Amino acid sequence: MAQAPAVDTPHSSHHGPQQGLAALTLGALGVVFGDIGTSPLYTMREVLNPANGVTLDPASIIGAVSAIFWALMVVVTLKYVVLILRADNRGEGGIMALTALAVRAAGDTAKRRRVLLLVGVCGAALFYGDSVITPAISVMGAVEGLELVTPAFKPFVLPISVAVLTGLFLIQRKGSAAVGVLFGPVMLLWFGVLGLIGVVQIAQSPEILRALDPRFAFAFLQARGPGLFLVVGALVLALTGAEALYADMGHFGRRPIRLAWSALVLPTLALNYAGQGALLLRDPTALDNPFFRLFPSAWLIPMVLLATLASVIASQAVISGAFSLTKEAIQLGLLPRMRVIYTSAQAMGQVYLPAINWTLLVAVLLAVLGFESSSALASAYGIAVTITMLITTALTFFVVRHAWRYPAPVAWAATALFLVVDAVLVISCSLKFLQGGWFPLALGLVLFAVMATWRRGKERLHAQVADEDLPLLPFLESLSQDIAGPRPERIAVYPVSNPDVVPPALLHNLKHYQSLHARNVIVTVRFDKVPFVPEDQQLSVEQLPSDFWRVVVRYGFKDEPNLPAALGRCARHDLQFDPFLASYFLSRQVVVPGAQKKKSGMARWRQQLFIAMARNSSSAADYFRLPDNGVIELGSRVQL
Incomplete structure (x- = not known):
């Protein structure tokens, strides 16, 4: 969901102290x-220790x-x-x-x-x-x-x-x-x-x-x-x-x-x-x-x-x-x-x-x-x-x-x-x-x-996943012809690290259920190299074809990430977001070691260390404060 730090913001709020001197x-x-x-x-x-002479x-x-x-x-x-x-x-x-x-x-x-x-x-x-x-x-x-x-x-x-x-x-x-x-x-x-x-x-x-x-x-x-x-x-x-x-x-x-x-x-x-x-x-x-x-x-x-x-x-x-x-x-x-x-x-x-x-x-x-x-x-x-x-x-x-x-x-x-x-x-x-x-x-x-x-x-993992990514806009333009029938009256939220590609969870959803929700939000979280990003500069919302929206949420490295709270402010950008009607579809990648050292550019011990950290890291749902009863995880195996 979150990707490497993005470019700097032109301005950043200083959550400085407001008390007296x-x-x-x-x-x-x-x-x-x-x-x-x-x-x-x-x-x-x-x-003055005598041992120092x-x-x-x-x-x-x-x-x-x-x-x-x-x-x-x-x-x-x-x-x-x-x-x-x-x-x-x-x-x-x-x-x-x-x-x-x-x-x-x-x-x-x-x-x-x-x-x-x-x-x-x-x-x-x-x-x-x-x-x-x-x-x-x-x-x-x-x-x-x-x-x-x-x-x-x-x-x-x-x-x-x-x-x-x-x-x-x-x-x-x-x-x-x-x-x-x-x-x-x-x-x-x-x-x-x-x-x-x-x-x-x-x-x-x-x-x-x-x-x-x-x-x-x-x-x-x-x-x-x-x-x-x-x-x-x-x-x-x-x-x-x-x-x-x-x-x-x-x-x-x-x-x-x-x-x-x-x-x-x-x-x-x-x-x-x-x-x-x-x-x-x-x-x-x-x-x-x-x-x-x-x-x-x-x-x-x-x-x-x-x-x-x-x-x-x-x-x-x-x-x-x-x-x-x-x-x-x-x-x-x-x-x-x-x-x-x-x-x-x-x-x-x-x-x-x-x-x-x-x-x-x-x-x-x-x-x-x-x-x-x-x-x-x-x-x-x-x-x-x-x-x-x-x-x-x-x-x-x-x-x-x-x-x-x-x-x-x-x-x-x-x-x-x-x-x-x-x-x-x-x-x-x-x-x-x-x-x-x-x-x-x-x-x-x-x-x-x-x-x-x-x-x-993480760099190698993103590179591996990027090889299989599909461009988002051409894919969405083709959806209206391929998907028919009623759509569930809910909001599907697809967190993804790259907002220009199709989320893997969306592909899994279409493959297994052959349907789309009434509204679909593709969201990317970016952490900028500034301590704080003001709320009025955190959101970027863009409407896409086939009832899709693309949302980029930006935080500073000292901000407290809270994705539902951020999406709740999308109404200012003409996207009505009801948190009680939202389902979060997460793409969970299970990392396995590559066949050769040359393939990953990492020594075998570093591969094993990264895999251990990836498997034991906190879930995105907890980190971004997603509701426990609204998260659906769809996984895939990725070779490092």
């Missing part, structure tokens, strides 16, 4: 900054704080907040929206479009690696604070982490709307505590404020020598979650995200990292857990509870992002249809995909049980994130150059520094490949293979 900023605080906001739980400990002296401590602060300034503030938030796709952000924007900007250069799409798919696949590591490291980093209350709690850290994560995934089916109102206030409290305790510690060792001088960062990094990349690989931990600023732009808007970052998140993070540095200047033994050592012993249990809640919120954001990314990938033709449950009647962006939820849960629990601590997970964290950041910067170059039409020198000037920084981050994290960095890369590789195989398989 304060409410949106508070919402952004709860959803967008959860991941980067929980980075102080483990970042300082890993940057760092000596715990005052120069190193001040230099480490300075390096973290200026990394936040360059990568998050300059790159994401100032530059990349401008690259919106009709108000939407994220790797898939940016890919669609870059592909459109590439113009008629087919090879460049394919390469950009391939790069974007790679970035999307790696996002799933982040979706696995973030919940694991965030929750474990918070629960490990119990060890400071009493060492007797150490054996319970792993079971508690598993229980918290399992509970988090179990409640996903209820949607985040019910608890979402708590996210903003909780994270407001979290960032307030981060800043307050930082100020308390800085007041006792104000010399840490010298870290604001970037020369200390350069001196610290330069002194690392061959160990530079090890330290930079740990610095990445302070930047994880930066992609969320861009990915969630469509939910809150550019201005609230910028305001929340500049007015609260960046200052409180800087104060907390400086506070940890001040503590370490006075007590280097606090390196075992410098975050929780900031607090008096009486505060430990409340802080562990608050940190756990903050880490759950951070995990919720990335899990919801995985759901949204999967839905977009399905509508862009990169993944098979899956069951999508809309958990909110008001916010279409709140979706739940059971298959993705349980797959993520299994992967997260494997990560927790396999790595056993947040320090071990830190080795796995970063490589997938930094490659995604590099891909985002590369795609942004094409947007600046071809969509915004800036001269090449300006485009290079805007992105070259960030490309270099991202490349250094990728190289640094790659050094930890054997210590766990392979894990998110393996996940990304599997997802990339799945997406590439599905897209290639």
Whole structure:
């Protein structure tokens, strides 16, 4: 029914937020900054880890704080907040929206479009690696604070982490709307505590404020020598979650995200990292857990509870992002249809995909049980994130150059520094490949293979079916002479991917029943490379001979497909559509492997993978919300 994304629309509605700036900023605080906001739980400990060749002296401590602060300034503030938030796709952000924007900007250069799409798919696949590591490291980093209350709690850290994560995934089916109102206030409290305790510690060792001088960062990094990349690989931990600023732009808007970052998140993070540095200047033994050592012993249990809640919120954001990314990938033709449950009647962006939820849960629990601590997970964290950041910067170059039409020198000037920084981050994290960095890369590789195989398989399948297609108009002109007798007073709807050919279900209907309905609608659903398509631009209706109509329904990749609702608006186009009189005839194709590899252009394992996905994909009836009692499926076998 649905085909590959069509051409861009001239205009697209922006389903942007309509709330006040304060409410949106508070919402952004709860959803967008959860991941980067929980980075102080483990970042300082890993940057100053003696295994990285760092000596715990005052120069190193001040230099480490300075390096973290200026990394936040360059990568998050300059790159994401100032530059990349401008690259919106009709108000939407994220790797898939940016890919669609870059592909459109590439113009008629087919090879460049394919390469950009391939790069974007790679970035999307790696996002799933982040979706696995973030919940694991965030929750474990918070629960490990119990060890400071009493060492007797150490054996319970792993079971508690598993229980918290399992509970988090179990409640996903209820949607985040019910608890979402708590996210903003909780994270407001979290960032307030981060800043307050930082100020308390800085007041006792104000010399840490010298870290604001970037020369200390350069001196610290330069002194690392061959160990530079090890330290930079740990610095990445302070930047994880930066992609969320861009990915969630469509939910809150550019201005609230910028305001929340500049007015609260960046200052409180800087104060907390400086506070940890001040503590370490006075007590280097606090390196075992410098975050929780900031607090008096009486505060430990409340802080562990608050940190756990903050880490759950951070995990919720990335899990919801995985759901949204999967839905977009399905509508862009990169993944098979899956069951999508809309958990909110008001916010279409709140979706739940059971298959993705349980797959993520299994992967997260494997990560927790396999790595056993947040320090071990830190080795796995970063490589997938930094490659995604590099891909985002590369795609942004094409947007600046071809969509915004800036001269090449300006485009290079805007992105070259960030490309270099991202490349250094990728190289640094790659050094930890054997210590766990392979894990998110393996996940990304599997997802990339799945997406590439599905897209290639669909192309081959459409090519196979197209060889047997009949042109629609000549066929309809001949019908009036071949079909006689009364017609049932119902509406027959024939979904088809190509509106110019005869639907296979129509041929089956004529062959077996030798009759036509009183009205027949041939409908095609197209997903454009824009987030939303306004309702007044979704429908194209054309009357054809022999009581046939041709309808094309267009959606954006963030729209909620509902075919009966769309057809119900055909009355504006002189087609009276009564949903109670409609029967939907679906052409279901059972895919079987081809006789030879040469025939499909796909390796045998990819053929089998595509066939398995095709057979287990959600039906078109469910995906497009067709009524259960009005669907008739007529199938055929197609060789891949």
